[in-house]
Amino acid sequence: MSDSSIVGGAPAEPIAASAGGRRPIGTEDWWAVAIGLFAIVVAYILFASGGSIKWLAVAPAKWASVGQLAADFGAHAGSYVALFVVFAAVFSVAIAALRLPVRQFIPGFLVLFIVSALIFAAGAWTQASTYNLEPPLIALALGLIVSNLFTLPAWLAPALRVEFYIKIGIVLLGATLPLTLIFWAGPVAIGQATIVSLVTFFVIFGVARALAIDKRFAAVLGVGGAVCGVSAAIAIAGAVRARREQASVAITLVVVWAIVMVFVLPGISRLLGLPTGIAGAWIGTSEFADAAGIAAAQAYGDYARHASGAVAGAPEASLQAFVLMKVVGRDIWIGIWAFVLAIFATTRWERDPADRVHGRAQASEIWTRFPKFVIGFVIASAIVTWIASHYSLADYRSVVTPAFVAPIVALRTWAFTFCFLSIGLTTRLATLTGTGVKPLVAFTAGVAVNVVIGYVLSAHVFAPYWAGLGQ
Template sequence: MSHTSLASNSANGTAANAASVQERRRPFGTEDWWAVAVGLFAIAVAYALFASGGSIKALAVAPARWSDFGALAHDLAAHAGSYLALFAAFAIVFSVAIAALGLPVLQFVSGFAVVFVVSALIFSLGAWTQASHYNLEPPLIALALGLVVSNVFKVPARFAAALRVEFYIKVGIVLLGAALPLTLIVWAGPVAIAQASIVSLTTFFVIYGVARALKIDQRFAAVLGVGGAVCGVSAAIAIAGAVRARREQTSVAITLVVVWAIVMVFALPALSRSLGLPTGIAGAWIGTSEFADAAGIAAAQAYGDFARHATGAVAGAPDASLQAFVLMKVVGRDIWIGIWAFALAIVATVRWDRETGAEVQTRTSAKEIWTRFPKFVIGFVIASAFVTWVASQYTLAEYRSVVTPVFVAPIVALRTWVFTFCFLSIGLTTRFAALSSTGLKPLAAFTAGVAVNVVIGYVLSVHVFAPYWLALGR
């Protein structure tokens, strides 16, 4: 979560952190709020057209399934105008937010053009009829391609403005709300919160306990603990500010999150496939055990795509994987960032600062929770509530035959584009050479939490709360 996403390498992560601080001081809002605005604007436009008898289907274009290059070329040529219109729409809307955040708009647009074209090629490869046989799902292709390019070549600095990992993932999550009715959140939300609470508390205390046993500073131990227990990068940044940890400690925590998030984005879907887990259960396990929203969404979407293309290979609706992930991660785990920031700010102020003789400056009011709370979650809930209201005006048959294909499906297509921008940006901003300076003690402490997190996530998802996750999408 920006609270959500996977970061880039340590050096870029530190620079991004500084940029994030500057953005929060801008007079025209924050990245969180602009993500909410962009996502809700897209949904509003889609509904306005739907209500007037139209649709954004022509704009929300994607390659059709193909088996030979001739068919692919014909399809791309036939929809060239739609692709250009889609690029223009994304570039204009995103540029408004980029300008408001005080970032270079021209650099963003030029870099985004490359991101868009590469994403279109990734979509095309994912639409190949044999793609599922080789596990060539667009999220994993985007991440893997980005990692190869960034670690074999040097990505030009001028593209940095367009590699907005957290902004893309926040917009995508707001759009995701349009495909996740509020009734589903109300029904499964308590289960997700209960499961997330168990995992968050257990993982934090395991990492913190091992770190303290290894003589790691208590502030650093807290940053590592929450980074593993909640949502990785943003959690580490938020907790570092709350307990006043050193900048290099935050960078190490971010690096460890990056390492394990990349491992899990490939490992969890593969393990789920080998175990034959239904889509809802696999999504819940991924949501419980991943360390970043962007990586988790890539894994959950890849598993759902596998279920969609490899008919009968696993049980459950293809969309249930992503739905379960969002309920588990965004609705469940991510809300803990504010709780941990508030609680640890108090501990750092009343105990740790006094133990070290430091001047007490950390604020410990209820406002801290709101400051740390991921605002894009509000956009997600608004989108979900709005679509629930729309659905209430139709019968179930009408919703599936009219509302879904004309209103909801195009929003889902836009969401998939935005997620692909995010996954590609993750890969292009991650360099393995920068991930080798973490040190053995922090690595040991964080890895202990990873082991506990994965095992508990499996037990809770596959056994304890399995009936709830199995029922998703039915």
């Protein structure tokens, strides 16, 4: 699913890890769902009573001079302080419940918030689109530069919670994607995702086996490329009992290609002049992680917004198509692959006959591996669909969107920016050279197939669906 960070060549400690041996309360996925839905419910209660959270969901306005930027920051200083306090308080509840050190989280999050605000400001520059200075790309590039040229202080690490931020952002994203749109394009997304998941997996697995790579390692590589990147690699490694270093190699390859695709896919889409919906679907089919893909899709949407009609389609359609393709379509395959490969691993691949399981694998494995934040995404979409049903289209756009939806979009963008910056700050390029040639060849074969099939399906086979998104 989303990008887990790479620090020193190994996966960073997941947020659900407990401190001091104490059992965490809940899981990262469920806390992301709770926080996202809490924000949406509060926003609606204020909206229904005639208010709004617009004053809290602040972001820099467009500016052409440093003086304008400084004046805007000064005028909204109280809102920025309040937003930080709210974010820190709500996130700290989850951090504490997951038995992680809250005192270490707060200082690092303060730095993350300040830098994210500056990144927002850079993206609000009137000339930003001319130089392709889109906030997601700035966050990733800045993080990569800092983390690879300097040694980050240890106290900053607890705040760099990549998966936590992206899952919250995806739940908030549901509030901008009505169920009617999901029902309309969802079957197409699932069908396209099924084709890509099966073809990409068997290409990587087949090439890996031809190169004499162990079956378990080949399975981890295959699902890492076919489904949702890092989380898939971790889940499948556990399901087939792969070695820890094999999971680390797969994660490294996923992160490398995910970062490459963040810049390559929007760039090629611009050269080809793809409509926003088609570009978003292609990114959703060809990217390897939620966070990196959202960065790419959002960057293309921002480009379309400032391109003065040079790109067809609504700017938001890029992100909508990506979510339908990646979150609704591909991410659900992680549970299916974990279930199927667990059967193969336990019935055919076990080296010790005593460890083989001849009965059926438990169907609960699918639920265990299922990304729970997708449930939050659907619930958020259902809430907004219900709200929209009480308004005409004109009233929805003139009343509901500015007072209710737009502030949620702003909060979503903050969460995504925290995530993109965290990815860059936790990725060490020097550790990416130890993956070995054979795994690299196998995974890269899947990348090539993935990108080509994704383009054909998005720009030709299912083009009418994706081109009409958001219209």
